[in-house]
Every structure is written in C-alpha cells, then in structure tokens.
Amino acid sequence: MSDSDLFDRFALARRPLGLSYATFFDLRWVLVYHNSWAMCAVLLAGVIVLRGLFAAVLINLAWPAERPRPSFRQLSRRNLLYSTVAHLILLPWAAMAVIAADVSLAWFQFMEMAPLLILAPWLQRGGVVPRWWCGLPSVDLVGWSLLNFVILALGAVLVWSVPDVWTVPAAAVTGVANGLLWQRKVRAAVLPERVRWSRVPVVPLVVAVVLAPLFFLDEMEAGGARGAEQANAAIDRLPEFGDIQQTVIFLGGYDSDYRGDPEKAEPPVVRFSYRGTDGHGQPLPYSPADTHQSMPTSAHVLATQVERLHNRTGRPVALVGESEGALIARYYLERLRHPAVDSAVMLSHVLRAGRVYYPLPQADTGWGVATGWQLRAMFALIGVRATLRDDPEEPFIRSLLDEAPSYRNEMLCPVRDVRLIAILPLSDAIAVPAELNAEIPVVEVAGLHGQLLKQPRVLATVADHITGKPVPDQTRWDYSILERVAGAWQAPPLPLALNPPWHAEDQPDRALRQQPCPPT
Structure with missing residues (x-):
C-alpha cells in the first residue's frame, strides 16, 4: 500500500x-x-x-x-x-x-x-x-x-x-x-x-x-492514576507466577507516585524512580509531578538505576513498563541499554503517539501554531482548580511532539538482544490507528488502560515472557474492530516528512502505511 x-x-x-x-x-x-x-x-x-x-x-x-x-x-x-x-x-x-x-x-x-x-x-x-x-x-x-x-x-x-x-x-x-x-x-x-x-x-x-x-479533567485523571497505582501493586506478586532469575524494574505511568517503601526497593521486583536513586542505589520517593519530566530525562535516570542495580546484584535485569513507563523503557532500550537488560514487557503501551505537532510558544509559524495556543488556553482554564494540572508545554508532552518519529516508528519494533512483548488493553484500541504492524509479540487483553496487572493471567504472561517461555501473539477480533470504528473520529496524522523540526524526510512513517521495521 x-x-x-x-x-x-x-x-x-x-x-x-x-x-x-x-x-x-x-x-x-x-x-x-x-x-x-x-x-x-x-x-x-x-x-x-x-x-x-x-x-x-x-x-x-x-x-x-x-x-x-x-x-x-x-x-x-x-x-x-x-x-x-x-x-x-x-x-x-x-x-x-x-x-x-x-x-x-x-x-x-x-x-x-x-x-x-x-x-x-x-x-x-x-x-x-x-x-x-x-x-x-x-x-x-x-x-x-x-x-x-x-x-x-x-x-x-x-x-x-x-x-x-x-x-x-x-x-x-x-x-x-x-x-x-x-x-x-x-x-x-x-x-x-x-x-x-x-x-x-x-x-x-x-x-x-x-x-x-x-x-474536572485533571481530577478525573488523578482518580484514574490512583486506580492504576492500586492495580500496579499486584506487580509484587510476580514471583508467584514463575521462577524469575532477573531483577525486575517496574516503571509506573503518568501521575504515578512512589513513597519509598523499603519492602519494594529490593529484588526480585523494584520500583523505578523518576527522581533517581540514593547513594546506596535505592529508588528515591517521587511525586506525580516528577512523571511530567521529558522522556530523555527519565530514560537517563533509568540508565543510572539499571547500572547501579546490576552492579549491586550481579543479576540480569528485566524491565516492566506501564503506560509512560513503557515509553521510557522502549526509549531506553533503543539508545541507552545496559548489556544486563535481556527482556522487557510493555503494558498499556502508548502506540503511535506524536501523530500531530504544534511549535514552541515563541514560534510565529509551524504546523499547528494556532492549535498550540488554543490548547494552552484550554488547559490553563481547565486546570485552574487543580493542584497538579496537565500542561501542553510540560516536558513529557513536549518530548512526545519533538521525538514523534521514534514513537510512531519504533514502539512495536524489536531491539537486538532483548526479548520484547507488548500487552495492550482493549480500551486503548479506540485511540490507535488501524493496523498495528507489530514485529514483536502482542497480547491484547480485555481491560482498561493501566489496570491490567490486577488480572492474574496478565501477571502469568509477564512472568512467562521474563523467564523465557514463548508467548505467542494473542490478538482479539474486537480490538481490530474498535480500531477501525474509532478511525473515523481520530485527528488526521501529520506526515513526518512534512514537518521540518522532525528531520524525518527520509524516514518511514509507520503511522501512515505498513512499513517493515529496520533490521536490528
């Protein structure tokens, strides 16, 4: 095509x-x-x-x-x-x-x-x-x-x-x-x-x-984040579902938090901290505001935590990322991976992000220039009552815009020497263009974004993948139908080659066509 x-x-x-x-x-x-x-x-x-x-x-x-x-x-x-x-x-x-x-x-x-x-x-x-x-x-x-x-x-x-x-x-x-x-x-x-x-x-x-x-958008999002955090607590049960030899780092999603529970700071499952680690390599407590930092910043924080954890334990490392955490894990694997990281699981993986653009506030021209100002005004008004509001210019959102070629092209592609799998909730099908075009195993599960870990079968799938058991694709017919139904109501994607800040004139555009992943 x-x-x-x-x-x-x-x-x-x-x-x-x-x-x-x-x-x-x-x-x-x-x-x-x-x-x-x-x-x-x-x-x-x-x-x-x-x-x-x-x-x-x-x-x-x-x-x-x-x-x-x-x-x-x-x-x-x-x-x-x-x-x-x-x-x-x-x-x-x-x-x-x-x-x-x-x-x-x-x-x-x-x-x-x-x-x-x-x-x-x-x-x-x-x-x-x-x-x-x-x-x-x-x-x-x-x-x-x-x-x-x-x-x-x-x-x-x-x-x-x-x-x-x-x-x-x-x-x-x-x-x-x-x-x-x-x-x-x-x-x-x-x-x-x-x-x-x-x-x-x-x-x-x-x-x-x-x-x-x-x-009330910010309050509703905060409520969803709290629900996701409760669901993600089930990650501590992961060793019950398999003989896991790796140290597992779990990366929470947007607006998650971590209060520094010592029992969750030791293998086999430890938390990723958006603020980094202390002098002993333990993850520091972080607040929801810390998750709003840019993707490259979070990936470098992860790189330090992985290195310190591996040096301390001597064990291989597996990454389990949920939502924003999955994006960070994938970004890290592509650019900063430590050789000790041998597997990764991406839960509620955000797919085909960065399909649109708006320039920085100081720009007078650029694709979506008026849209950017409309969004800034809208979210300033929406967040007037919120203690922590979303901001179209926050570093996390800005990194999605600026690094769009990566998020559109790489997220479902393999990484050399790393076993990857994506576990996708059925609810997210309405936000993804039809035809995932994945070249890693994909498991589609009936569930809500950020709520998958409370399902024992999902924990079992995560454990099987980390321990090296083959996990075949598990696709759902209703996921594909929802993708196509919602396709009529999604904003059209801006082609990568059309936007000079992306510097992607010669890159494939997997948000617009079926395109094979580059060789690993």
Missing part, C-alpha cells in the same frame, strides 16, 4: 456528511494542517463558508414537499450563521482529538467522542429551521442522529477493511447511506408534531453541561 493510498484511506474514513459531524471533521483537519496564523484563519473561514453553502444545497434538495421551502438565499444565510456557531461550539472537542492523537490515550479519545455524540441530536435542527437553539429535539431526530453515528462508524470499518481498489466504492456506499439519513433528518426537523420547550434556549444549556466535565 502506497503512502498516497493509505493517506486517502485516512481521509475517506473521516468524511462524515451530517453537519455537526462534518463540522467536527473540518476542524480536526484545520487544527492539524495549518502552518501559520494566516493559513489557519483562511482555512477556518473557508470551511465555515463552504460547509454552510453545501449544507444549504443539501437541505434545499431534502426539503419535504409538505412544507413551503425557504428560498436558497434564506437557507444560505441560515446555514452560514449556523456553520459559524457550530464550528465554535465544537472547537474544544476538536482540540481534544488533537491531544488524543499526540498522546494516543483512550481517555482523551473518549472525552472527544462522548460529547460529540451527546451534542449531535441537539444540533441537528441547526440551519434547517429558525430558532434551532430553542426546544427539545424530537425522538425522530435523536434516533436519526444516533443512526448517523452508527452508519459513519460502520463506514469507517468498511473503508479500512476492504482491499485498496475498493476503498473509494466503500466510501461512496457510506456516503449514499449518509445522504439518505440527511433526507430523513431534514424531514424530522421540519415536520415535528410539536417542539417541546419551544421558548427555552436548550442548546446553550446543553453545551454548558457538556463543557462542565472538562473543568
């Missing part, structure tokens, strides 16, 4: 025609594919105008004969205004799609998709009737909106699943089905038996309610 074929497939899998979904589609492309403020302004104005006029044409064609049809001029004015409002309403969730494409986490993908699904029925009358922002949507409108979501998701599965020569026909079939839904949606908007609460501005209230959870 060529670069252009797969990029076309990305585009066709993301072409919803219902106006609220199409608006969302427009915004994701604008947020990723602009490299100056002027270009962003022109593209945004262009999609607002073109989407409004296109919607006016479709509504004009779908207007039911039972009601007098407004003039095309009236429909155009109505839809240009609605298109402007809809793009502004959906802008925060389009930005969430960009974050999801950078960190490749299901949490952000869910925070993008769920509000869109909730908002869609309330926006369906927009551009069709005056005062569309007042009153409740009819049962028919809610039903057609949900069916539209299902059709678009199934269309994405179809587009991703057919051979290349059938990609365009598959997209056309999806478009025909979506066009028929347009007709039913317009009819349901124009011909309701009656509109309940017709004088109440319901849509602004719904938008406010859907926006509210964003202000």
Whole structure:
C-alpha cells in the first residue's frame, strides 16, 4: 500500500456528511494542517463558508414537499450563521482529538467522542429551521442522529477493511447511506408534531453541561492514576507466577507516585524512580509531578538505576513498563541499554503517539501554531482548580511532539538482544490507528488502560515472557474492530516528512502505511 493510498484511506474514513459531524471533521483537519496564523484563519473561514453553502444545497434538495421551502438565499444565510456557531461550539472537542492523537490515550479519545455524540441530536435542527437553539429535539431526530453515528462508524470499518481498489466504492456506499439519513433528518426537523420547550434556549444549556466535565479533567485523571497505582501493586506478586532469575524494574505511568517503601526497593521486583536513586542505589520517593519530566530525562535516570542495580546484584535485569513507563523503557532500550537488560514487557503501551505537532510558544509559524495556543488556553482554564494540572508545554508532552518519529516508528519494533512483548488493553484500541504492524509479540487483553496487572493471567504472561517461555501473539477480533470504528473520529496524522523540526524526510512513517521495521 502506497503512502498516497493509505493517506486517502485516512481521509475517506473521516468524511462524515451530517453537519455537526462534518463540522467536527473540518476542524480536526484545520487544527492539524495549518502552518501559520494566516493559513489557519483562511482555512477556518473557508470551511465555515463552504460547509454552510453545501449544507444549504443539501437541505434545499431534502426539503419535504409538505412544507413551503425557504428560498436558497434564506437557507444560505441560515446555514452560514449556523456553520459559524457550530464550528465554535465544537472547537474544544476538536482540540481534544488533537491531544488524543499526540498522546494516543483512550481517555482523551473518549472525552472527544462522548460529547460529540451527546451534542449531535441537539444540533441537528441547526440551519434547517429558525430558532434551532430553542426546544427539545424530537425522538425522530435523536434516533436519526444516533443512526448517523452508527452508519459513519460502520463506514469507517468498511473503508479500512476492504482491499485498496475498493476503498473509494466503500466510501461512496457510506456516503449514499449518509445522504439518505440527511433526507430523513431534514424531514424530522421540519415536520415535528410539536417542539417541546419551544421558548427555552436548550442548546446553550446543553453545551454548558457538556463543557462542565472538562473543568474536572485533571481530577478525573488523578482518580484514574490512583486506580492504576492500586492495580500496579499486584506487580509484587510476580514471583508467584514463575521462577524469575532477573531483577525486575517496574516503571509506573503518568501521575504515578512512589513513597519509598523499603519492602519494594529490593529484588526480585523494584520500583523505578523518576527522581533517581540514593547513594546506596535505592529508588528515591517521587511525586506525580516528577512523571511530567521529558522522556530523555527519565530514560537517563533509568540508565543510572539499571547500572547501579546490576552492579549491586550481579543479576540480569528485566524491565516492566506501564503506560509512560513503557515509553521510557522502549526509549531506553533503543539508545541507552545496559548489556544486563535481556527482556522487557510493555503494558498499556502508548502506540503511535506524536501523530500531530504544534511549535514552541515563541514560534510565529509551524504546523499547528494556532492549535498550540488554543490548547494552552484550554488547559490553563481547565486546570485552574487543580493542584497538579496537565500542561501542553510540560516536558513529557513536549518530548512526545519533538521525538514523534521514534514513537510512531519504533514502539512495536524489536531491539537486538532483548526479548520484547507488548500487552495492550482493549480500551486503548479506540485511540490507535488501524493496523498495528507489530514485529514483536502482542497480547491484547480485555481491560482498561493501566489496570491490567490486577488480572492474574496478565501477571502469568509477564512472568512467562521474563523467564523465557514463548508467548505467542494473542490478538482479539474486537480490538481490530474498535480500531477501525474509532478511525473515523481520530485527528488526521501529520506526515513526518512534512514537518521540518522532525528531520524525518527520509524516514518511514509507520503511522501512515505498513512499513517493515529496520533490521536490528
């Protein structure tokens, strides 16, 4: 499959025609594919105008004969205004799609998709009737909106699943089905038996309610981190599942912490500390804030801990990394590996991270320049109540952006003289582009990100891999389906060769096409 074929497939899998979904589609492309403020302004104005006029044409064609049809001029004015409002309403969730494409986490993908699904029925009358922002949507409108979501998701599965020569026909079939839904949606908007609460501005209230959870995003993430930490406590049971001769270093994920429990500082399982080790080689306590440091910094801290631990014990070392810890372990193995490290397990592995970009704050140009400032403003507002807030410019996020070629190309590739395995939760499938293209064993498990170690079968798989027992691929059909369903709602990837700061003009791009790993 060529670069252009797969990029076309990305585009066709993301072409919803219902106006609220199409608006969302427009915004994701604008947020990723602009490299100056002027270009962003022109593209945004262009999609607002073109989407409004296109919607006016479709509504004009779908207007039911039972009601007098407004003039095309009236429909155009109505839809240009609605298109402007809809793009502004959906802008925060389009930005969430960009974050999801950078960190490749299901949490952000869910925070993008769920509000869109909730908002869609309330926006369906927009551009069709005056005062569309007042009153409740009819049962028919809610039903057609949900069916539209299902059709678009199934269309994405179809587009991703057919051979290349059938990609365009598959997209056309999806478009025909979506066009028929347009007709039913317009009819349901124009011909309701009656509109309940017709004088109440319901849509602004719904938008406010859907926006509210964003202000608790940091607290919800902190709660998830606490749940992951409780699940990760099970790593201490690892020796129960096999005769492990190595010293195992467990690397916790983002927002994890370690309080310096002496019982967890000695082999066979020790904790990795984001702050490093003391004079005796023991891991230092660290707080969630320490996990926000850059990936290269954490990898060098790991290198020191591995060397000191091996010198102290004389035993080979195995790494077990969870989420961010898996990224650190993989980065370390590629660049800083000590010869004593013979195996590694990557749990809840963050795959295909760094699919988008935005430049540093001092830059006036660069791909995603306006998007970067939108994200900084959003997360400053979201984190105003949080004791530890996420920051689009924190070193960890910045390293994902700056080292994108590594995270897109290397994460599922083998490393010479190291046995590698990735254990992936089913939930993360919605944040990963279809076709993993892995060249190491992959085990897909029903579970949530960061919660896998509480499953005994996962601990047994980790122990088998570390002790050298063969662990074959264990893939799930539903993982592949979820990848393809969610593909329609992910932000488009920025090609590596397009972004000069990546210096990747001659590198493969495994986020865009099936590409073999470089020889080890």
